[in-house]
Amino acid sequence: MDYEYDLAVIGSGPGGYVGAIRAAQLGLKTAVIEKHKAGGVCLNIGCIPSKALIHQAEIFRSVPDLEKMGASVDLSGFDYSAVQAESRKAADALSKGVQFLLKKNKIDYIEGTAEITGPNEVTVDGERKIQAAHIMIATGSRPRELPGFEFDGKTVMSSDDALMMTSLPKSMIILGAGAIGCEFAHIMSAFGVEVQLVEMLEHILPTEDADTAQILARSFKKRKIKMYPGAKASAPKKTKGKVSIEIEDRKGSQTLEAETLLVVVGRVPNTEGIGLDNVGIATEKGTIPVGDFYRTSVESIYAVGDVLNSLQLAHVASKEAEIAVEHMAGQGEETRIDPTVIPTAVYTEPEVAGFGLTEEEAVKQGHEVTSAVFPYRGAGKSVAIDKTEGQVKIIYNPKTNEILGARIIGTQATDLIHELLLARRSELLTQDISRMIHAHPTLSEALMEAARAAEGWTIHV
Amino acid sequence: MAEKMLMLALSPTMEEGTIVTWHKKEGDTVASGDTVCEVETDKATMDYESLQEGTLLKILVQEGQSAKVEQPIAVIGEEGEDVTSLMKEIEAAAKEEPSKDEPSKDESAGKEAQAAQSAAAEKPAEPAAPKSPAGAESKPESKPESKAKETGVAVKQGPAPAGEETPAGGAPQAVGPEDAGRIKASPLARNMAAEAGIDLTALSGSGPDGRIVKQDVEEAMKKGMPIRVPAGAATGSGAAYGAAAGAGRAASAGFAAGAAVSATGIDEQRIPVGRKRAVIAKRLSESKFTAPHYYLSLSVSLDTLTESRRSLNQQRTARGESKLSLNAFLMKLTAEAIKRYPIINASWEESEIHVFGSIDIGLAVALDDGLITPVVRNCGGKGIVRIDTELQELIARARSGKLTPEEYTGATFSISNLGSYGIEEFTAIINPPASAILAVGAAVKQPVELDDGSIFFDNRMKITLSCDHRVIDGAVGAEFMGALKSIIEDPLHALV
Numbered sequence: 001m002d003y004e005y006d007l008a009v010i011g012s013g014p015g016g017y018v019g020a021i022r023a024a025q026l027g028l029k030t031a032v033i034e035k036h037k038a039g040g041v042c043l044n045i046g047c048i049p050s051k052a053l054i055h056q057a058e059i060f061r062s063v064p065d066l067e068k069m070g071a072s073v074d075l076s077g078f079d080y081s082a083v084q085a086e087s088r089k090a091a092d093a094l095s096k097g098v099q100f101l102l103k104k105n106k107i108d109y110i111e112g113t114a115e116i117t118g119p120n121e122v123t124v125d126g127e128r129k130i131q132a133a134h135i136m137i138a139t140g141s142r143p144r145e146l147p148g149f150e151f152d153g154k155t156v157m158s159s160d161d162a163l164m165m166t167s168l169p170k171s172m173i174i175l176g177a178g179a180i181g182c183e184f185a186h187i188m189s190a191f192g193v194e195v196q197l198v199e200m201l202e203h204i205l206p207t208e209d210a211d212t213a214q215i216l217a218r219s220f221k222k223r224k225i226k227m228y229p230g231a232k233a234s235a236p237k238k239t240k241g242k243v244s245i246e247i248e249d250r251k252g253s254q255t256l257e258a259e260t261l262l263v264v265v266g267r268v269p270n271t272e273g274i275g276l277d278n279v280g281i282a283t284e285k286g287t288i289p290v291g292d293f294y295r296t297s298v299e300s301i302y303a304v305g306d307v308l309n310s311l312q313l314a315h316v317a318s319k320e321a322e323i324a325v326e327h328m329a330g331q332g333e334e335t336r337i338d339p340t341v342i343p344t345a346v347y348t349e350p351e352v353a354g355f356g357l358t359e360e361e362a363v364k365q366g367h368e369v370t371s372a373v374f375p376y377r378g379a380g381k382s383v384a385i386d387k388t389e390g391q392v393k394i395i396y397n398p399k400t401n402e403i404l405g406a407r408i409i410g411t412q413a414t415d416l417i418h419e420l421l422l423a424r425r426s427e428l429l430t431q432d433i434s435r436m437i438h439a440h441p442t443l444s445e446a447l448m449e450a451a452r453a454a455e456g457w458t459i460h461v
Numbered sequence: 462m463a464e465k466m467l468m469l470a471l472s473p474t475m476e477e478g479t480i481v482t483w484h485k486k487e488g489d490t491v492a493s494g495d496t497v498c499e500v501e502t503d504k505a506t507m508d509y510e511s512l513q514e515g516t517l518l519k520i521l522v523q524e525g526q527s528a529k530v531e532q533p534i535a536v537i538g539e540e541g542e543d544v545t546s547l548m549k550e551i552e553a554a555a556k557e558e559p560s561k562d563e564p565s566k567d568e569s570a571g572k573e574a575q576a577a578q579s580a581a582a583e584k585p586a587e588p589a590a591p592k593s594p595a596g597a598e599s600k601p602e603s604k605p606e607s608k609a610k611e612t613g614v615a616v617k618q619g620p621a622p623a624g625e626e627t628p629a630g631g632a633p634q635a636v637g638p639e640d641a642g643r644i645k646a647s648p649l650a651r652n653m654a655a656e657a658g659i660d661l662t663a664l665s666g667s668g669p670d671g672r673i674v675k676q677d678v679e680e681a682m683k684k685g686m687p688i689r690v691p692a693g694a695a696t697g698s699g700a701a702y703g704a705a706a707g708a709g710r711a712a713s714a715g716f717a718a719g720a721a722v723s724a725t726g727i728d729e730q731r732i733p734v735g736r737k738r739a740v741i742a743k744r745l746s747e748s749k750f751t752a753p754h755y756y757l758s759l760s761v762s763l764d765t766l767t768e769s770r771r772s773l774n775q776q777r778t779a780r781g782e783s784k785l786s787l788n789a790f791l792m793k794l795t796a797e798a799i800k801r802y803p804i805i806n807a808s809w810e811e812s813e814i815h816v817f818g819s820i821d822i823g824l825a826v827a828l829d830d831g832l833i834t835p836v837v838r839n840c841g842g843k844g845i846v847r848i849d850t851e852l853q854e855l856i857a858r859a860r861s862g863k864l865t866p867e868e869y870t871g872a873t874f875s876i877s878n879l880g881s882y883g884i885e886e887f888t889a890i891i892n893p894p895a896s897a898i899l900a901v902g903a904a905v906k907q908p909v910e911l912d913d914g915s916i917f918f919d920n921r922m923k924i925t926l927s928c929d930h931r932v933i934d935g936a937v938g939a940e941f942m943g944a945l946k947s948i949i950e951d952p953l954h955a956l957v
Contacts, residue, residue: 331546333462402649402675427647427668427675 005031007328008122008132010114010274013040014314015138015305017098019321024105026329031132032107033114033124038098041140042314044091045160050183052087053163054347057190061349065386080191081166116275119300123275134300134328137288138321139274141267141306148235149175149263155243156236157262159184168193169259173245175233176265177204179346182216184262186348189225196226196256198247203229205346209358211393212407219350219389228256236261269307284309292335293327294320302328311342340405341425345414350390353417356405356424359395369404371395372430372454374446376410378461381441387411392450394420394430401429401454412443419447430454463518463538463547464665468528470865471500471507478502479527480534485517491537493684494817494871498534508838510867512663516540521551531662646673653678658740660866741831749890752809752929756888757938761949763904763920766790769952788824788878789849790952795899796820796840797955798945799874805941806873808894809931815894823872823892824852826859833859834892836872876901886923896929897938899945924949 006028009016016032017039023030037044063073102109112124116137122130143158145151151158157165159180172188174181177199189195197204197220204220204227205213217227231249244257269286279298281288287309294302302324305317319337326332346352362369376382376390390410396403406420423433434451438444445460452458468478478500485497496508497517519536522528533551536544644661646654650673654661659681666673734742774784799806799820807816820841823834835855837848858864875892880903889900902923909919924945928938948954 330543400649400652427649429648429652432648 003120003131003133005029005108005130005132007031007134007136007325008033008114008130009136009138010116010122011040011138011140011305012038012098012102012109013138013140013305013317014042015140015317015321016040016136017102018318019136019138019304019325020107021101021105022322023325023329024107026325026331028134028325028329030105030107031110031130032102033110033112033122033130035111035113037095038102038109039091039095040138041142043094043098045163047314048094049087049091049163050159050180050187051347052090053083053187054183054349056083056086057187058349061190080168083191084164084166087163114274115278116301117278119279119298134302136321136324137271137274137296137301137303137307138305138317139270139307140317141269141312143264144266144268146175146263146265149261151263155238155260157260159262159264162262170194171258172196172260172262173198173243173256173258174262174264175245176200176263177227177229178206178264178266179344180264181262182220182346182348184264185220185225189220189223190349194224194226194258196228196258198228198231198233198245198256200232201230205352208344208346208352208354209360209393209407212352212354212391212409215390215409216346216348216350216352219348267306267312271307294324294336295327310337311339311344313342313344316342341421343414343417343421345417347414350387350410351413352407352409353413354405354407355417355421356403357395358405358407362395362404367404368397368399369395370398372450374450374453374458374461376443376446378449378458379441379443379446380460381443381445382410384441385411392416392446394447394450394454396430396454398454401431402427403430408447410443410446416443416447419444462667463515463536463542463544464513465533465547465551466497466511466513466517466535466537467665468500468522468530468532468534469509469512469663469867470530471509471867472502472505472865475502475530477527477529480522480524481506483520483524487517487520488540489517491515491517494819496819510838510871511537512867513537513665516542518542518544519548644673645671647675649675650678654681656739657682657743663866735830738831744893745890748893752891752893752896753931754888754891754927755930755935755938756925756927757935757942758886758923758925759942759946760907760921760923761946762909763922763949765951766794766949767904767920783849783853785845785849786852787880788876789845789852791876791878791899791901791949792822792824792837792840792848792852793843793845794948794952794955795874795876795945796822798941798948800841801944802937802941804933804937805897807896807932808873809896809929814932817873819873821871821873823869823875823895824856825875825877825889825892826856828860833864833869834872834875835859835864835869874898880904880922886925888925889927891927891929896932898927900925900927 007020007023007030009020009023009030009032012020012032012034016034020030020032034040042048063075066073099109110124110128110130112128114122114124115126116135117123117129120131120133120135122132122135124130143151143160145158149156151161153161162184168188168191171194173196174185174188175198177185177197181197181199182204185195185197199206203210203213204217220227228247228249231247234246234248236243236245242257242259243261244255245261246253246255269288271283271286271288276283276288279301281296281298281301283289288296288303288307290296290303290308294304294308296303304320304324306312308320310316310320316337323332323334323336326334340356343353343355357365357367357369359369359371371393373391373393376392377388382388382390387410390408390413392410393407394403395405395407403420403424406417406424408417419433422428430451433448434455434457436448438448449458449460453461471478481499481501483498485491485495491497491511491514493511493514495511497511498509499506500509515537516539517535518538520534521536522532522534528534536547536551538544645666645668646661647668651661653675654664654673657678659678661673664673664677664681665671667677668674770785770787770790777784803816804814806820807814819839821836821838822840823836825832825834835852837843837851837855840848855864855868859869872892872895874895875889875898877889877898878901879887880901883903885902885905887900887902889898891898902925904920904922906918907921908916911917924942926938926942
């Protein structure tokens, strides 16, 4: 049977648009259906605008540095709405960029709400029926709403609301100290907002290794960000321009009060209303179960990105989409992403990046493992640029020197991590890094030194 | 995943082979160790035994056609698998082939980068070449992961200055003659393979562009793939053998060097463990610690066999032919006994016991720096003369360090004979993947009381079978030994 399209993609986020372009490269006639804006959450109300805010927060934070040079900086005209507008500019530019890329690759971009109405059929806005040999679900996720903590957009906010906020509150309680919570704590505190960061689990960045998280916690503490790890929060009470929550930790209970409350406790997959029932795909805790090549229980339908029970990261969605699409095109050998080679990145200052098993996990899984650490301070560049906070940690097998994982905390960690990740993926050993010449002075030297630490011959400690 | 089946160097000097017969056709299932085809080399026609498993999907080199070593001759994979992409890759590689050689020839005219590259690659080859055969083993090899290995890698990448290779073995040759080009392998995989003594050239890679990665080496370790320990080395049988040789060498080396002699006359020293010794150690420990060994000894009369051998050899000498060795007789007769108890010729593979179709007997041979077990294939289907010819050729090449991994791995049964050292009885460690090894002692004249009460002096020797109890139960082992005894005592039994 001839279909109008080889592939219909639902959603144009980093899963959808990347998959669509890859499909076009492989010669598949492709349509992308998007109900909001091209680029999805990542570009419009996630990664990109938040990074624009972080960049400006860093500029703002460097005012004291300017003053050290004798300059006097007049902050009286500071207007946060200009900061926010700048972030929208970046988001809009990239969203247009995605549309341009889709067009350039001769992909039909269809605005509207899609529903799967058959194994090979998608209906847009209840009217237009699109026939496609394959369908790829890439509908992403949205902020999780906790019962009792319903978003009102002003005092109880989601990350979406916080990104659209055009004026700064005096104070903010952030519930949830994962990557998003920590990034907002960083942005808000940089602009002078009093931040109280509440986390239910044992430490901030609960999925990161404890060591690394502790370094960030120390840095936050210096910046007067109040942290309440291991604390349970009760539903907020709103009183004229204030919001308060009661938290309970080991020490007992106390009431926190602020102008706003930001609830960032994860994201829920967008799997409702997209017609999964019509084709008999059952969800598991809201996520879509998939097999190899990210294929669902219906042969012609694939699903990628935040709708799956995999790490909810833009780069994971993109890679999953590439694997799925290559399979549709009868190419590619990868069946699934190896979770130990997915980089994670937290854009606080210091930044946090890592991949692979943490030392604790590796030991639990029975790996022979140890770690080597090198402090940022040992790399001359970090002293020169006054960013000495942080460390590089390589988790490796002491017998084979195989690199099992790595954690970097410090300035530019999210860019630096890839040297180690490439090493892991290519099965390079610590000696491949320790013996490679690294330019001086760079922060990358800290990676070389960490690798040398693994072999017991660090120079700069 | 479908993979290429490559032409292997079936003899050390082989550069090209002609397929004489395909024993398998497209669609046939191939098990590891199956003879897939016969290949005519520069020396002889040899069986090509598969190191891979799966379904033969495509024959690339037809009967009568020839292929260079390392060139694909077939494609093997899962039944019904799509091989179009692999075929494209093969075709593309075939087209590239002629141009590959150019950079080295073009060197003078060529681009700087290429010249620099090949120069860099050639340079490290120098120190490797003139290594003296003796003493190479005992030289401290600095750090295991450092220079030595790097040199090895660099040599492999080089444009293979074949003419410069030193003829005599001794020094660990990083490049076997079969290494035509560069082997793509991750550093981790290289180290693991070196550690386990696995020959990278025999593996096919599952990484990007066929790169050999950790997983491939791990699978090979599980399956028991070709061990590479170039000049003479070990697949490990007869622990006593290697240890005795090692101790002797160490002592004499000490005296020769005139090192400070302690009060006891023995100079204390620490001998660095070379790669061969490390492999011997690893393989033997693995076997001894994982396979539950037990031992069955009995004594056999050698009179009839000795007499038959003497008369046969007399005739051969008269015809100007060489004498047949006792080991060749033992190998043939053991093979005949194995035919009656095939379970002796089997391997423990966790979920199943693999009873081999061919009786491939390895014979432990002592070398200056370890031991090696050259394997005579299909002893059940060959006569003593043929077995002996092959055995002598293998031993000669083992001593000069020229055995290819295919020639010293995968024995389905082994024999270790310490009779010539006067050892009367000993036990040996099983040589994987086999499940049994026969330890042969010296022939000793012993008084035997005959039925009539008279005393008769008989030439007897003790043979001891080490069995892996996971595969061979005591009763079966005992019955086999009984059969072997009667066959050795009266070789006519072999015909019954």
